[in-house]
Amino acid sequence: MSLALARKYRPATFEDLIGQESVSQTLSLALESDRLSHAYLFSGLRGSGKTSTARIFAKALLCEKGTTSHPCGVCSSCVMANEGRHVDIIEMDGASNRKIDDIRELIEHTKYKPAIGRYKIFIIDEVHMLTKEAFNALLKTLEEPPAFVKFILATTDPLKLPATILSRTQHFRFRKISQPILERHLEHILNLEKVEYEREAISIIARSGAGSVRDALTLLDQAIVYSKNFVDISTITNMLG
Template sequence: MSLALKYRPKHFNELVGQESVAKTLSLALESGRLAHAYLFSGLRGSGKTSSARIFARALQCAKGISATPCDSCPSCAESLQGSHLDTIEMDGASNRRIEDVRGIIEQSKYKPSLGRFKIFIIDEVHMLTKEAFNALLKTLEEPPAHVKFILATTDPFKLPATILSRTQQFHFKKIPLKAIVAHLKLIFEKEGVDYEEPALEMLARSGGGSLRDTLTLAEQAISFSNQNVSALATSQMLGLVDSRVLEEFFSALVAGKSVENLLQSLAEYDTAMVLEEMARFLKEAMLSQKLPSGVLEPFMSAIAQAQPLLNYGADGDFVLALSTLKMQASLQQPQTAQAQPTQIATPKTTHQAPQPQQATPHPQPTPTTQALQTAHKNPAQSTRPPQADPKELFKQLIAKIESTNTKLGRVFRELLVFKSFDNGILFLHSNADESASLLLREHYKTLIVPCLKEVFGANARIETDKSKPKPLEQFKENNPSLMQAMQDNLGTTDGKVEDC
């Protein structure tokens, strides 16, 4: 028997990480405040179906309704074996038609034969068809007194509002990492398996908050490591990057050393997993202060920008190399920014006796002084060099957008024409059609504006003018056959219908 089935909870106090749900259901059973329909929603493997079975067994227990069923009466014994006559479980994915729901409605008319209630547990209820939901509405709202419904789903947003309003809803949260690790320790000790705690943390992270998924991986790790679950064996089995390699990689980046060999080592793993492990390492480094706080934000930003590129189908090695270059560039920027003020010498103030005023010629302003005066008068333009050519900046803007979104960059390159840049306004001529305009509007705030401010200045904005075809030209383009017929009937030889 698998670990997930062997250690499936049989009472509310055995639920892992769902204390609030267990407490609420237990108090409802003890006080007798029972609803006619319940909805359990949450992540897969979080305990929804197990809680539904415990709740149903507590309702059917021959010794009375309580939060702790006796597990010894005939009703509890059959419930534990999954063969109780009055507790009907069905899968909404395979019984999703209106005919299946009509069968439930027909069964609900008959009183229970062994237990206290007729209980229907419908798993993955969001898979039911619209017609099936409509057929279930009336019975779900006003069922017979001996009928209880327990619905379970991983996607409650797919359920109609009419169903949600007829049920008591319980959300099963993602199980915390510490709770899963503690549960794994308990199971491994009962199974007599040797383990290292970092290995259990790897299994818990890979399970993604699902206890069932974690136990499946744990069982695989026990077989892979021959009853001795070590951190090295677990990382090899899961394909995870060794934390020591990541620590060496980021330490070399901060120290300005070469990371070529380390980058080649990371390229052997799945790029998405490498980025995920990098993000986790930086999060732990932030809490433990392993790395300087000033590098954490640009490093995390580079990783966040790299993950969408994989969704667009970019090569994994290229994405990893690009992220490394961005991290290296972020380390050089503060040094450049700090070096600029040191070029300007500030004269020391000394107290001297007043001297007779003499006419002195005004010194000619140096390029540095002119740049400082310009930046002081117009802070919006101080983020870029005063001598920068707006056309070259527009090319930089296109390249920056294209590196993040290839399709959007192609629209900028092919359909938008630079006209001028004046007073923080970038004037463009647009030849974009309806689909291109929709793409521009969709990414304007999230991508275009940040890139625009980075290249042209903090207060820069875009204005466009879109040429519209003349009515006759548009008519010609949309009705070529009709135009040809008109030319034939009018007998024109030069093709100029407008002259006729």
């Protein structure tokens, strides 16, 4: 069974990120100069690259060749990170683990040193979904975590976060991806997949993606199947109604 395009072409390096140059450059410089915060907040539209960036940043922090903006991708640490099985990268979905007991369990993990890496990295997605009690429980650890702990919080709605959380994180804002950039990205992927297309059809898909790489790729996946490997404007118009 073939991988969904959004998974197959998920960014693996900072250079792979689409339309988020200022974020990737700033994080790269922080890594190269070793000016690292203990907590980061990534906010922006769904599908704009927040979780992918968090995973790349975590991999960069743990690469065996040292903290680097260009993780090697081949050491055991990078391979485990790429495969989503690095024991020192703990991901949590704030939407389904939003209660105080969930956060207390996470905080308990911060007390123990990394199993194999130099850092223990906690990625909390949709962090705005946590309850008020859960935020309060997280606050103390977020303020004074152990030296080996890094937090990366991601949200589509930063306005729902308490000011106390915002003030304790470095905030990176992810932009909506412009239509021309999305179009070029979709065309590049279609060329790699050896799928023929009409440029007008790709413009419609990019516009329907509304600034989200993931949404645009999901539509492109559907279009390839629906159009039987020739993504043309009439097929796309019919597909999207």
